[in-house]
Amino acid sequence: MVVNSINFLLFFIVVFLVYYMPVVSQRKNLQNIWILITSYFFYGFVDWKMLPLLFSVTVVFYLLGAWLKASMNSNKSRLASRITTLGVVLGVGLLLYFKYLNFFADSFASLLQAVGISASWSTLNIVLPIGVSFFTFKLISYVIEIHRERIQPAESFIEFATYIAFFPTILSGPIDRPNKFLPQLRKNHQFDYNLAVDGCQQILWGIFTKMVIADTIALITTEAWTNFSSKDASYLLYAVLLSPVQVYADFDGYSNMAIGVGKILGFNVTKNFNHPLLARNVSEYWRRWHMSLTSWITDYVFMPLNIAFRNLATLGLFLAICINLVVIGLWHGANWTYALFGFYHSLLFIPLICFGKFGKNKKLKQGRWGLPLMKDLAMMILTYVLVAFGQVIFFATDVPSISSFISTVASGSWNMSFLFDISTLLPIPMAIFLFCLDWTSRKKEFAIQRASRIYTNKTINILILDLFIALIVAFFGYNGQGSFIYFNF
Amino acid sequence: MLKKFIFLFLTFCLLYVSMMAAAKAFWVTTAPGRLERNVIDKDVHTLVIGPSNGEHAWNDSIIPHSCNLCNSGVSLGVGYNSLKWVMEYNDDIHIDTVIVCAGFASFIYLEDKKLPIPGASEEIFSILDYKNFLKFYSTKLSFWKSSFTSLPLWWFSSRKLGGGYHYIDREKVNHPRSYDIINAIIKSFGGKYGVTEKKLYEKCSYQISYLRKIKEYCDSHHMTLIILSTPVYKYHELLDDTGYRQMMRNVLGDSALIADYSRFHLPDLTYYGDLEHTNYKGARYFSHHIAKEGLKLQYAIDYIK
Numbered sequence: 001m002v003v004n005s006i007n008f009l010l011f012f013i014v015v016f017l018v019y020y021m022p023v024v025s026q027r028k029n030l031q032n033i034w035i036l037i038t039s040y041f042f043y044g045f046v047d048w049k050m051l052p053l054l055f056s057v058t059v060v061f062y063l064l065g066a067w068l069k070a071s072m073n074s075n076k077s078r079l080a081s082r083i084t085t086l087g088v089v090l091g092v093g094l095l096l097y098f099k100y101l102n103f104f105a106d107s108f109a110s111l112l113q114a115v116g117i118s119a120s121w122s123t124l125n126i127v128l129p130i131g132v133s134f135f136t137f138k139l140i141s142y143v144i145e146i147h148r149e150r151i152q153p154a155e156s157f158i159e160f161a162t163y164i165a166f167f168p169t170i171l172s173g174p175i176d177r178p179n180k181f182l183p184q185l186r187k188n189h190q191f192d193y194n195l196a197v198d199g200c201q202q203i204l205w206g207i208f209t210k211m212v213i214a215d216t217i218a219l220i221t222t223e224a225w226t227n228f229s230s231k232d233a234s235y236l237l238y239a240v241l242l243s244p245v246q247v248y249a250d251f252d253g254y255s256n257m258a259i260g261v262g263k264i265l266g267f268n269v270t271k272n273f274n275h276p277l278l279a280r281n282v283s284e285y286w287r288r289w290h291m292s293l294t295s296w297i298t299d300y301v302f303m304p305l306n307i308a309f310r311n312l313a314t315l316g317l318f319l320a321i322c323i324n325l326v327v328i329g330l331w332h333g334a335n336w337t338y339a340l341f342g343f344y345h346s347l348l349f350i351p352l353i354c355f356g357k358f359g360k361n362k363k364l365k366q367g368r369w370g371l372p373l374m375k376d377l378a379m380m381i382l383t384y385v386l387v388a389f390g391q392v393i394f395f396a397t398d399v400p401s402i403s404s405f406i407s408t409v410a411s412g413s414w415n416m417s418f419l420f421d422i423s424t425l426l427p428i429p430m431a432i433f434l435f436c437l438d439w440t441s442r443k444k445e446f447a448i449q450r451a452s453r454i455y456t457n458k459t460i461n462i463l464i465l466d467l468f469i470a471l472i473v474a475f476f477g478y479n480g481q482g483s484f485i486y487f488n489f
Numbered sequence: 490m491l492k493k494f495i496f497l498f499l500t501f502c503l504l505y506v507s508m509m510a511a512a513k514a515f516w517v518t519t520a521p522g523r524l525e526r527n528v529i530d531k532d533v534h535t536l537v538i539g540p541s542n543g544e545h546a547w548n549d550s551i552i553p554h555s556c557n558l559c560n561s562g563v564s565l566g567v568g569y570n571s572l573k574w575v576m577e578y579n580d581d582i583h584i585d586t587v588i589v590c591a592g593f594a595s596f597i598y599l600e601d602k603k604l605p606i607p608g609a610s611e612e613i614f615s616i617l618d619y620k621n622f623l624k625f626y627s628t629k630l631s632f633w634k635s636s637f638t639s640l641p642l643w644w645f646s647s648r649k650l651g652g653g654y655h656y657i658d659r660e661k662v663n664h665p666r667s668y669d670i671i672n673a674i675i676k677s678f679g680g681k682y683g684v685t686e687k688k689l690y691e692k693c694s695y696q697i698s699y700l701r702k703i704k705e706y707c708d709s710h711h712m713t714l715i716i717l718s719t720p721v722y723k724y725h726e727l728l729d730d731t732g733y734r735q736m737m738r739n740v741l742g743d744s745a746l747i748a749d750y751s752r753f754h755l756p757d758l759t760y761y762g763d764l765e766h767t768n769y770k771g772a773r774y775f776s777h778h779i780a781k782e783g784l785k786l787q788y789a790i791d792y793i794k
Contacts, residue, residue, distance in 0.1 A: 020491055193490035197497070463501060470505050 003168075003257040004207045011042065012261065019265060020191050028188035032162045035265070039165035043131070046171065050129040054165060057094060061087065061139045062160045065153040068146050080147060087143030091136050098132050103334030131171045133331055135164050137296055142178045144300060151179045159185045168261040172254050174272040174292035181267075189266030198450065199263025201466065202256045205446045208469050210253030211477030213434060217246040217427045225395045228405050233412030236405065238424075243391040244384060245431040248276060251290070256446055271445065275438040278372075280379035282348040284361045285387060286325075293328065301327050318353055322346035332394075337402065341393045348386055364442065372439060529556055529579045535586040536575065537717075538568035538703075543590025545766040546719035548776035559590055565699035572706065587707050588784075591700065592718040592751055593684075593733045594765050596693045660759055660768065662722050667764040671727045683729030686736045697740055704741055715784065716741070718751040720775055722761045725751060734793040743790035750775070750785075 002008065015038045024030045044051045064087045071079040096104070142160075145151045154160035163181050164170075224231060224239030255272035262269035270292045279285035286294050302324040309316030322343065329342025352358040367373040372380070396402040437447040448465065529536075535555040537547050543559035558571050572587060661667060678684045678692070690697065707714040716737060730751075737747065753775065755761065760771035767775055 191491045191494070193494055196494050200498070459497060463497065463504070466501060467504055467508070470501075471508060474509065 003203075003254065003261065004210060011038075016264060019189075025188060025190060028186065029156075029158065031188055032158050032185055035167070036158055036162045036165060039162065039167040039170065042167040043165060043170055047130050049127070053129055054135065057135075057139060058161045058164050059157075060090065061142060061164075062154065062157050064090075064143055065146050065160070068143060069153045072147070072149070084143050084147040088140055091140035095132065095136050098128055100330075100334045107336075134173045134175055135170060137175045137293075138164055138178070141296060141300070145178050151182060154182055155186065166262075166267075168258040169269060172251075172258070174255055174258065174270040175296055176270050176292070177296070180270065184267050192266055195266065196264045197462065199260040201448055201450070201462070202260030202263065202446050204466055204469050205448050206253040206256030206260060207477075208253075208473055209249040209256070209434070211473050213430045214246050214249035214253060215477065216430060217242050217249070220424060220427060221246050221395075228408055231408070231412070232415045233409045234414045236409050236412065240392055241385070241388050242427050242431060243395065244387050245277070245427070245434060247391070248273070249434060275442050277384065277435050277438045278364060278380060278442060279383050280361070280376055281352055281357065281383055282345060282386060283352050283358055285383055286345070287361075293331065297324055297328055297331075314353055317358070318346070318350065321349050321353075336399050337393055337396045340399065340402070341390055344390050344393055370440075529575060529582050531582055533582060534584060535588060536572060536584055537588045537590060538572050539565070539590030540568070540595055541766060542592050542594060542719045543588075543717065545762055545768070546772050546775050547588075547590065547779075548772045551773065551776035552780045565589070565591065565595065565696050565703065569699045569703050569706070572703065576710070584710075584712055586713045586715060587703070588715045588717050588748075589700070589703060590717050590719055592721065592765075593724070593728070593730045594721070596689055596696055596733060596736070660761065661763040662758045662761045664763065668727075671724075671764065675728065683731060685732040686739065687732075689732055689736045697736070700740055704745075713746065714741070715746045715748055715786065717748045717784070720753040720755055720761075720767055720771065721751050722758070722764050724764055731793070738789040738793050741789055743788060745789040746786045747789055747792040748784045748786050749792065753778075
């Protein structure tokens, strides 16, 4: 049940109506119970076999949280540290088992074979639970945050289970942090008209970017990634340059839908993107891209590593960044290509570290006629191109296919005739349109948010704009053809 | 506030559904929508494809065992894909003859301009999915050059809204605009009275390429291809079509079958919609004639004489 489907709409209408029924809305517990039931229904609808796993890990981490707090209250700091370590090991172990076991075992067997030791490994048939990368990170951060005394443990199991299984974010994030989300579950949510309308528009905008922009570009990029050996070099390069826009529109589209659904229910879900197309260097790019993941990894991986390596000065900083980005890469899946993807991005940090520009980003300034400054624009384009080449590694099925792709581009023919086909040409204005919107709406959460100067907040204007977008989606969107890229992670 | 939100949401849904319903109704009632519903009868053995000339002349309720798939304003690329679509969709029919209504007017420069952009490939036409009205519109809108001209034409040739070829009763033969069009054609081909074969090849390469594809398709499916020129009023007194005849022979070969009714005499001006098209009355007259006499065919080698 994807968010942009009729099934979800019907499901959500029921959720919404019951959630704001006077009997339910006046009691926070009832609202939380209702969200929990519907979240489990939603997750079960997608993959019912994984419901016991979700439930059991929730119980385990809830008990761990309670035990941790009790040990902290009785000043047993060593025990508290051990419980936290246990929580982290369990969380990481969960990921390792479901996501990486076969990968590491295969890699290890290959390594042994490379040094002449015969090793065989029969691959286990492990089914990857949907959203495991997202809810595991929530579980881990819960115990760490309790140990760091930034949060109090959940007041009830219902509260904690609702936080972990919250249906708008369980499949593909954003990864909500407990210190921001748990307090929201401790109050009852009265209907907020402005927040709900804002949420609806955010959903609509998400549907637009996903179905009109991402899925249109996907027709070209998917063809390039899957059949690159039969394509011209020019076509492949074109697909590479379009791919960052596709992934952005796809994932930002989903995030907007999730955040919008949360808003209608009165929740402020963590923002996931901050106009990454406007990034002027790779450091800024990672601060604007998949923010809920990068901030999580920064807090729990990068910061400890940076402190640990501080004696190594610049090299230590690079090592911390490198490990940080490789972890981000591997978070996407069990494949060396993802590790290489992270390593490639870490290499892009070297000039920033060497010239002392790491972490020092000036605010974006507006030049003449409201346009970006030429220098900023040039840096944005350069960053975009560098990120685009990283997509070759990201989308490659294995490491050898990266070099095959590059050699096909390097030695292939240059036939630009495909650009004469309007359906192939269409992504270019779409990408420019998205970039322009990112620029003009850089101070807003999403492009059509109501603070815009283009139209006032009158209901009729909102209705007209929303209808216009809905019709564009109906006529130009690829209905039901494209699944979300980040569902795979 | 909750009530206001629900009201706003319902209004949005209502307006959205209404607009979708209107779009669907428009599509169903217009010529392209007809194709979607057109499950061809099993007794049909002749398919007629092409632009408005055919749509306005061939009355398939009069001419037995035939089905008119012509659409006003479409190029031969669309005709080619309509033919393929109908053949694929109706796998139990037995078509032995395909008639392409491709008179001289089909190869004027305007027809080639209807194609989206130079270099347009067959893929563009193949995504013209007549089964899905939403996709049809979006694809049609991407044909931005032709949308301005052909979409209104489709509207007016609609069976229910504009009448379609069964109901067109206009008489605009002496309308000055008809002659303006002729002058524009003459101008576009170099301002001369006659249009050379070379000029046609230069100006209409895409139309010609799809004519070739239609021939190849018919050959591969063992169907007889006939090129039909429908009745026109004084057209050949205004233009010399020798170049067109030579081109048809060169494209389709000496043994291609031509049914030239461009000089077919209708009783009077009230049978013509305009210089190039018959009206409802003309279509009935012409169709009764064909139904009674059959098509008079000649080989392309004889056609140029």
